[in-house]
Amino acid sequence: MTPRTRNWLTAALATLLVVALAVTFGGLSGEPMGDLFQRRPSTFFTDSTGARALFLVTKKLLPAAEQWRRPLNLLSISADRNSGSTLIVAGPGKPISNTEAEHLDRWLAAGGQLILATGNGWPVSRAVREGNRTPADPPQDRAAEARATTYLSGHGAHLEWSKPGEAKNLRVTGASVPLGEITMQLSRSFSSVQGAQVIAAAGGAALAVTIPVGRGRIVAIADPGIVSNRALREADNAVWLVTLAAEWGSQKAFFDEYHHGFGQKRSASELTWAFLKTPWGWCAAQIAAAALLYVFGYRRRFGRISESPLPARTSALELVEARAGMFQAATAQGVAVELIAQNLCHEWSKICGKPVDLSSLSANARVTEAKDSAEQLVAFQALVSKTEEGEQLTDQEFIEVGRIARKLLQGPIA
Numbered sequence: 053m054t055p056r057t058r059n060w061l062t063a064a065l066a067t068l069l070v071v072a073l074a075v076t077f078g079g080l081s082g083e084p085m086g087d088l089f090q091r092r093p094s095t096f097f098t099d100s101t102g103a104r105a106l107f108l109v110t111k112k113l114l115p116a117a118e119q120w121r122r123p124l125n126l127l128s129i130s131a132d133r134n135s136g137s138t139l140i141v142a143g144p145g146k147p148i149s150n151t152e153a154e155h156l157d158r159w160l161a162a163g164g165q166l167i168l169a170t171g172n173g174w175p176v177s178r179a180v181r182e183g184n185r186t187p188a189d190p191p192q193d194r195a196a197e198a199r200a201t202t203y204l205s206g207h208g209a210h211l212e213w214s215k216p217g218e219a220k221n222l223r224v225t226g227a228s229v230p231l232g233e234i235t236m237q238l239s240r241s242f243s244s245v246q247g248a249q250v251i252a253a254a255g256g257a258a259l260a261v262t263i264p265v266g267r268g269r270i271v272a273i274a275d276p277g278i279v280s281n282r283a284l285r286e287a288d289n290a291v292w293l294v295t296l297a298a299e300w301g302s303q304k305a306f307f308d309e310y311h312h313g314f315g316q317k318r319s320a321s322e323l324t325w326a327f328l329k330t331p332w333g334w335c336a337a338q339i340a341a342a343a344l345l346y347v348f349g350y351r352r353r354f355g356r357i358s359e360s361p362l363p364a365r366t367s368a369l370e371l372v373e374a375r376a377g378m379f380q381a382a383t384a385q386g387v388a389v390e391l392i393a394q395n396l397c398h399e400w401s402k403i404c405g406k407p408v409d410l411s412s413l414s415a416n417a418r419v420t421e422a423k424d425s426a427e428q429l430v431a432f433q434a435l436v437s438k439t440e441e442g443e444q445l446t447d448q449e450f451i452e453v454g455r456i457a458r459k460l461l462q463g464p465i466a
Contacts, residue, residue: 093142093169093279094312095119100282103142103307109290110305114297120306121316124148125155127306129162136163136268136301140293143170143276144311147177148203156203161266165300167293169273171213171240173202204272207263212244213274214257221287224259226252228271230295237287242274252292271296389439389453393432396457410436425460432456 053061095107096119111117120127120139130136139159148156153176160166168174204211219239225232228251241257248261251271263270277283284290297305310316327333376388393410400408410433435453439445445453 092145092312093276094309094314095307096309096312096314098281100280101277102281103279105281105284106279106290106293107307109284110294110297110307113294114303114305116302116304118304118306119309119314121309121314123310124152124159124308127155127159127164129159131162134163134301136165137304137306138165138167138297138300139306139308140167140279140297141169141174141308141311142279144174144308145313146311147175148311149177153203153206157265160268160270163267163301165269165271165296167271167273167296168204169276169278170204171216171274171276173204173211173272175202176206204263204270207265207270208247209261209263209272210244210246211242211248211261211272211274214240214243216240216275219277219283222254224252224254224292226250226260228252228260228262228292228296230291234288234292236278236289236292237283238275239277240275248272385445385450386439386442389436389445389450392453392457393436396460399461428456428459432460 093101093103095103098104107117107119124139127139139156156166216239219237221235221237224234224236224238236254236259238254238259241254241259242261243257245258245261248263250258250260251262252258252260258274260271260273263272278289279293297303328337397408397410432453435445435449435456438449
């Protein structure tokens with residue numbers, strides 16, 4: 053096989069593969085997105101079991117509609133009954149916690165409305181109360197009690213559900229139904245109702261009941277699928293649900309997504325504050341406060357002990373000794389004499405206002421006017437010339453260089 057034939061064959065196979073993948077992905081993209089692991093009436097899904105259509109309709113018809121993605125104990129409680137809102141919980145996949153249940157009761161008593169569409173009464177995660185069980189209770193009895201205790205049963209409602217069947221469009225009547233009668237799609241109902249008032253029924257079977265809680269109420273619906281996109285498309289379920297929310301309080305609706313598993317991410321400060329409000333958080337705060345009092349009370353250090361910085365030294369004598377020691381260690385006598393001569397010329401240049409070198413100092417009137425300045429200048433020039441020729445000065449001659457330079461600078465100035 054020639055390289056040309058091999059290249060054409062490779063290109064043809066690659067083209068066929070791309071076309072096959074495009075056809076496959078195109079066929080899959082035409083199907084509505086659903087939850088492959090757990091079908092749930094969430095407002096995030098647009099398939100037949102989702103509740104996206106109800107959320108969009110409610111958002112269009114009511115003044116405000118939001119997705120609630122936080123624990124229910126963060127619901128704000130209003131003191132005004134007319135400002136109460138509606139919380140819609142449809143087919144929750146997660147049980148309600150004991151803390152959420154207690155806060156939800158206070159929220160309802162303040163004037164809120166809970167529309168709960170569930171087929172099990174919404175179990176409470178810590179359902180077994182400590183006062184109702186003994187250590188001798190067998191584990192199976194505790195499990196049965198936990199299954200029997202739900203949020204609805206905690207409000208005195210004893211409800212039993214019929215077995216789910218095929219969804220059918222039925223005529224629904226009741227006090228909560230607009231115009232007294234409406235067509236709704238249902239798949240199950242209540243088979244027994246005790247401790248609640250029926251507000252919607254279909255063919256003699258109770259569909260929805262109401263339970264008063266303080267100034268608010270719970271609207272329990274037997275069929276969680278009543279909020280699904282399929283039901284809203286084929287019947288008038290949305291009309292009834294929106295009417296329930298529109299006739300209550302401020303006409304504001306919240307759709308619970310937290311118990312569908314779509315919790316909202318919270319900042320570290322919010323999580324810290326939520327922890328501090330718990331008994332364990334209050335205990336941790338007290339321990340931290342006691343530790344801070346101990347640290348500041350006994351002046352405990354954080355880290356290793358550090359020495360205090362030494363004060364800066366500006367002694368001229370120490371500076372001279374340090375420089376002299378450096379030149380002595382380097383045996384740089386010639387460099388030292390050269391630096392002394394340069395410094396002398398530099399200082400006299402500033403005094404005279406013009407550049408001055410060593411040879412012009414003897415002609416300078418300000419230098420020669422001092423007594424013996426001319427002789428000392430000649431001696432200074434001789435010593436400097438000696439070092440420039442490479443000869444070694446004695447210690448006495450080296451000291452004499454510094455003494456003459458100092459005298460030449462201080463004489464005229466004095």
